[in-house]
Amino acid sequence: MKKYIPDLYKSFLLYLILAITIFTPGTMSAQNKNMMVRISEIEIFPEFLSEYKAVLKEESSASVKLEPGVLAIFPMYQKNDSTQIRILEIYSDQDAYQSHLKTPHFQKYKTTTIKMVKSLKLIDMNSIDTESMKMLFRKMNE
Missing domain, CATH: 1.20.5 (Single alpha-helices involved in coiled-coils or other helix-helix interfaces)
Known part of the structure; x- marks a missing residue:
């Protein structure tokens, strides 16, 4: 003992x-x-807008819910032009991002929406204040 x-x-x-x-x-x-932060700038053909939004909502929700390395996928659109979509993406690291690209829900999103996308620009970002980012996520849970 x-x-x-x-x-x-x-x-x-x-x-x-x-x-x-x-x-x-x-x-x-x-x-x-090691965190990967990206902003996706996407323009959607107007005739596909509601269908695109539905597919994107399903994909972003599944990504955050099912993938531990996906910290945030936050889709939004411009107030004055709803065909202008922006997505804030935050991954724990590059490996989490690469893993995300191989998931069934992302593959479904990519193949389903390819005809809907008029233009796509991926902008990799560096965070300035990661301490405040932690507060943001904490406040959202309150």
Whole structure:
């Protein structure tokens, strides 16, 4: 019994050290350096707009729900021109993005909407303040 308590204590200490390492702000910033952020600028042919929006809504929801590496896929459109779609995409890293491209729901989105898209521009971004980003996601859950 004496050996069990010290082993349990060691395990607890290791988990505590791991938790502190993972959740300290400096470490979180280091992890976020691998994060991939992209803005997709898409123009849709007007005659396909409602169909495109329905397919996009289904795909973005499935991506966030089913893929742990997809942190956000937030589709939106311009107020003065609803054919101008913008999607904020945030992935935990490049591997998560590559994995996302191979999923059945993304493949369905891509093949279904190809005839609907008039133009597509992918813009990779760097985040300026990842600490505030964490607050944003936390506030959304309140």
